Amino acid sequence: MSFSTIIGQEQLKRRLGTSLAGDPGHAFLFTGPTGAGKTLVARAFGKALLCQTPSEAGACGQCVACRLFDEGVHPDWRSLVSKDGKGIRVEQVRTDIVADVSLYSQMGGRKVYLVDADHLNEQGQNALLKTIEEPPPHVCILMTASGPERLAGTIVSRMAHFPLARSTPEELRRILTGAGISEELPALPFLLRYARGIPGVALELATDTWFIQVREEVLDRMASVGEKDRAVLLTETYGFFNREKDHADTLLDVAGTYVRDLALVASGARETLLLNADRRGAILDLVRRNRYDIAQLDRAGAAVQHARRCLTLNTNFETTICSLLLQLRKELAHA
Known part of the structure; x- marks a missing residue:
């Protein structure tokens, strides 16, 4: 060694x-x-x-x-x-x-x-x-x-x-592949940035089937939140959050990364900065098709952060999540 x-x-x-x-x-x-x-x-x-x-x-x-x-x-x-x-x-x-x-x-x-x-x-x-x-x-x-x-x-x-310094995304990639994680893992680009330079976090998430699956579901729901019927949001979508209630901070973390990526594209930033690089095409299409502006996306991002703060203060879970979903539906409405 x-x-x-x-x-x-x-x-x-x-x-x-x-x-x-x-x-x-x-x-x-x-x-x-x-x-x-x-x-x-x-x-x-x-x-x-x-x-x-x-x-x-x-x-x-x-x-x-x-x-x-x-x-x-x-x-x-x-x-x-x-x-x-x-x-x-x-x-x-x-x-x-x-x-x-x-x-x-x-x-x-x-x-x-x-x-x-x-x-x-x-x-x-x-x-x-x-x-x-x-x-x-x-x-x-x-x-x-x-x-x-x-x-x-x-x-x-x-x-x-x-x-110890935080690892760069490339260093994390080498650590993960050295541990047997496939470079073909769709979520790999996301993990390299989401881990915030901490190898142990990247390794844990890359081998956590639950996290990989729940991330996909959160991103799918975020992509469609702007076109969902209000009743569907407050029943089906809320039901998903409620089932994963014990991991609400993780769900909101992932939701926040999606809004962040939308804002990056809307502002004309380099696409290489996207956290959810495996969703690049869908994110680009969503922003262009709906002509989101930065103010909208800032409000959406603030709503996610507000929900996180509310949950840390033990506010009512259903009220907090339903309010967030309705706010996201408004700000991310499809054209």
Whole structure:
């Protein structure tokens, strides 16, 4: 697992390589949203720290240490995660790290600890503080967190911070195809942008049959909302939203992307910016045939966002969705 196996994150990989070329230090914090690849990067760096012949490109992948790491049995590697999904207990910190760091490395090199800081409470952080402040020379502590604010300032100030960048659409494409996702997937162009640069989100959605199907249905209903009879909207179309009530935020997200695409076309923007590129022809036809103007589409987009806000405030679901559908019918009326 050299750094070359990590797609994207070029600046971060250069920084890590530079660290390996000199004195790496003892404490590293990797931050980014869920699914950004923090653990993947931290593990690659941890492997390089344990490698017997590392380079600026990371671990060699061939030495005994690398083979043991790949097999999950390296004696000087510890991964501290929540065992019940609720949090890392302070006893885990004291047993797995604080008491362990004073012991010599079994392979004569470094001892490396990976900590999921998003599940580390204040007590756990306090228990770890002295080790981070005064680590034994052979110890490296790697932490992952959604952001530095998840940790006490006294800890963050003693760590080298490596924030992960969001992946580009092309990087996401390479990640998805490398994971076995077909480039022929109709929704792929949409996923590459909808994932907002987060590989984990793109991978999850690309393999989620429900999401792929429900996106198609939302887009179909948005394409015809302007020509639907009022009664049909308030029964059949509302019924669809009601059946997927628990995922209303996702449905409104997709609906919002469709209105956004209509507005892009109406404004003369480049078609390559469309999120729903697999619906390009239908979107172009709809805008040209109905001569939508930007003001109409702005109101339609605002209506979707208003509905989202209302639902977060626990307003009546039926009232909110029916009002939205009627507003969309008005703004997206077919000529």
